[in-house]
Amino acid sequence: MASANPNKKFAVIILGGSEPRPDIAKLLPADAVIVAADSGWGNARVLGLTPDVLIGDMDSILPADLAAARRSDATVIEFDADKDATDTELALTHAESIGCTDIVVVSGGGDRLDHVLGIIAALGRESLATCTVTAFIGSARFTVVRAGSPARIDAQVNSLLSIFAVGGPATGVSLHGTKWQLDNATLSPHESRGVSNKVTSSPVVAQVAHGTLIIVQPLAVGNP
Amino acid sequence: MASANPNKKFAVIILGGSEPRPDIAKLLPADAVIVAADSGWGNARVLGLTPDVLIGDMDSILPADLAAARRSDATVIEFDADKDATDTELALTHAESIGCTDIVVVSGGGDRLDHVLGIIAALGRESLATCTVTAFIGSARFTVVRAGSPARIDAQVNSLLSIFAVGGPATGVSLHGTKWQLDNATLSPHESRGVSNKVTSSPVVAQVAHGTLIIVQPLAVGNP
Numbered sequence: 188m189a190s191a192n193p194n195k196k197f198a199v200i201i202l203g204g205s206e207p208r209p210d211i212a213k214l215l216p217a218d219a220v221i222v223a224a225d226s227g228w229g230n231a232r233v234l235g236l237t238p239d240v241l242i243g244d245m246d247s248i249l250p251a252d253l254a255a256a257r258r259s260d261a262t263v264i265e266f267d268a269d270k271d272a273t274d275t276e277l278a279l280t281h282a283e284s285i286g287c288t289d290i291v292v293v294s295g296g297g298d299r300l301d302h303v304l305g306i307i308a309a310l311g312r313e314s315l316a317t318c319t320v321t322a323f324i325g326s327a328r329f330t331v332v333r334a335g336s337p338a339r340i341d342a343q344v345n346s347l348l349s350i351f352a353v354g355g356p357a358t359g360v361s362l363h364g365t366k367w368q369l370d371n372a373t374l375s376p377h378e379s380r381g382v383s384n385k386v387t388s389s390p391v392v393a394q395v396a397h398g399t400l401i402i403v404q405p406l407a408v409g410n411p
Numbered sequence: 412m413a414s415a416n417p418n419k420k421f422a423v424i425i426l427g428g429s430e431p432r433p434d435i436a437k438l439l440p441a442d443a444v445i446v447a448a449d450s451g452w453g454n455a456r457v458l459g460l461t462p463d464v465l466i467g468d469m470d471s472i473l474p475a476d477l478a479a480a481r482r483s484d485a486t487v488i489e490f491d492a493d494k495d496a497t498d499t500e501l502a503l504t505h506a507e508s509i510g511c512t513d514i515v516v517v518s519g520g521g522d523r524l525d526h527v528l529g530i531i532a533a534l535g536r537e538s539l540a541t542c543t544v545t546a547f548i549g550s551a552r553f554t555v556v557r558a559g560s561p562a563r564i565d566a567q568v569n570s571l572l573s574i575f576a577v578g579g580p581a582t583g584v585s586l587h588g589t590k591w592q593l594d595n596a597t598l599s600p601h602e603s604r605g606v607s608n609k610v611t612s613s614p615v616v617a618q619v620a621h622g623t624l625i626i627v628q629p630l631a632v633g634n635p
Contacts, residue, residue, distance in 0.1 A: 271604040296524065300551040301573035301627040303524065304531070305603030308575060312601040327524040349525035351532060354600035355579045376578035376600075377536040379529030380495040403525040 196220070197289045198282035199236070201227035202275055203247050204302060205295030207234060208406075211323045215291060222282055223261075224274040228252045230295065240264065242281050243274035275309050282318075289319040296325020311353050311399045323406075330393075330402040334359075337394035340402055342386040349403045350374070350381035350393065359396025364388045374400070420444070421513045422506035423460070425451035426499055427471050428526060429519030431458060432630070435547045439515060446506055447485075448498040452476045454519065464488065466505050467498035499533050506542075513543040520549020535577050535623045547630075554617075554626040561618035564626055566610040573627045574598070574605035574617065583620025588612045598624070 197219035201207070203226030212234040223231045225243030229252050241248075241256045242264040248256075256263050266277060275292070282290050294306055303324060310320050310331050319336075322329040332338040342348055342364070350362055352374035362369040366385040374381060393402055421443035425431070427450030436458040447455045449467030453476050465472075465480045466488040472480075480487050490501060499516070506514050518530055527548060534544050534555050543560075546553040556562040566572055566588070574586055576598035586593040590609040598605060617626055 273603045273606055276603060298550050299629055300520065300527065300549055301571070301606055301629060303527075304575055304625075304627065305573065305606040307528070308601050308603045310601075312599075325524055326522050347525070349529065351528055375536075377532050377534075379497045379500060379532045382497055382525055382529040401528075403528065405523055405525060 195289050196285075196287045197291070198222055198285075198287035200224060200275075200278045200282060200290065200292045201231040201234065201236065201238070202278070202292065202294040202306065203227045203230065203243075204299065205297030205325075206230055207293050207295045207323065208326065209234065211293055212236070214323065214328075215293070216289065219291070220282070220285065220287065222278050223256075224278040226252070227274075227278075228256055230293070234293070237261075240281060242266075242277050244268040244270060273305055273309070275306050276312075279309055279312070279315065283314055287318065290315065290321075292320070292322035292324075294322070294324045296327075307353070307401065311401065326406050328404045328406060330404075332393045332395055332400040332402060334395055334397055334399075337392055338402065339390040339392055340404070342389050342391050342404060344386055344389060346386045347405055348384050348386055348391060350384065351379075351401050351403070352376045353399050353401050355398055357395045357398030357400055360394070360398075360400065362391070362393050364391035371396075374398075419513050420509075420511045421515070422446055422509075422511035424448060424499075424502045424506060424514065424516045425455040425458065425460065425462070426502070426516065426518040426530065427451045427454065427467075428523065429521030429549075430454055431517050431519045431547065432550065433458065435517055436460070438547065438552075439517070440513065443515070444506070444509065444511065446502045447480075448502040450476070451498075451502075452480055454517070458517070461485075464505060466490075466501050468492040468494060497529055497533070499530050500536075503533055503536070503539065507538055511542065514539065514545075516544070516546035516548075518546070518548045520551075531577070531625065535625070550630045552628045552630060554628075556617045556619055556624040556626060558619055558621055558623075561616055562626065563614040563616055564628070566613050566615050566628060568610055568613065570610045571629055572608050572610055572615060574608065575603075575625045575627070576600045577623050577625050579622055581619045581622030581624055584618070584622075584624065586615070586617050588615035595620075598622075
């Protein structure tokens, strides 16, 4: 994913909670601004990354890590704990505000499904519409696909890939490079027929005329 | 959750995949039709339940379990593997078709986030609008809240509770019994500010004028 394209600016956002899989590190862009969300600081260190920014309400970062962050060259941006936005949202807003065009979010996933749903919800927010947004959550890669921006997704042949409409119905959906192809299809956010499609050629190409899609690739079964 | 109300008919749907937590068994209604979805048959047995129905494409159930199901009194309903609907959707459709008014879905959760998202998507489908729908997925309880049907949710004081709009924006949202209350609020499906609210009194009462909500309670931290 690394790129020297001068029109792109990458951000890697490392979230708190469970530790991410260490093998995620090799899938991250090399020339990114590293943003740690709260205890994501420790998770960034687990991945061998040095954060450029620490942001959040600092209610979960270890005191030693917060002290280290303050001594470091990183920019530390602290919010009140009684905020409406989650640390994930604060980090995404910061990445947008500094002009990042390509955002990769990294989370260990873990046992708290409400946290995972909160992360997935935030990936589709409207203010990110001009960015390329991907995420590694637990053992899966998520790619957000929006109207007007077809996605070309690298995937191993025979690996699995699932497609969901999020936030509302998606119309004009096409999906090529998979066993079950879609052409000008409509997907409801309440159907699960997009689960466990099989990749037949790479890159898989997905596009949507109206609405937002999320493509999910389980990393454990042959991806990426 | 058990009830002898003659106007109610309960279904418990046991999904395949990872084994559910054994302590889920005590949270299930006692007088329910037990529907096993494919290898959910084995998971039902783990919970000490005897399925009344086995439904699915039978691509994951153990051959010995399928043979046992065919020898048993259970109704076995087999579908072609190249169907559009997932086993989860087939089981939900079956529960509706036999007149169930209260549906509880049980899944172990596990490592496949695409499966989990498929289950959550299906919980909000329009055809279930007249049913009470809850789910235990991994270590969390999910409650679907629809327009016109306020939900009263049992929860321990100080436990956590998260609220999400799913499938589209939710308007006229109220949430009482929590530290951060909502009154006639609008929730976007792309915001995560509903994550990790704290219960102050039980039952928590949630309602919505337009749209669909999902309430998520992590079972690990004091619920139910």
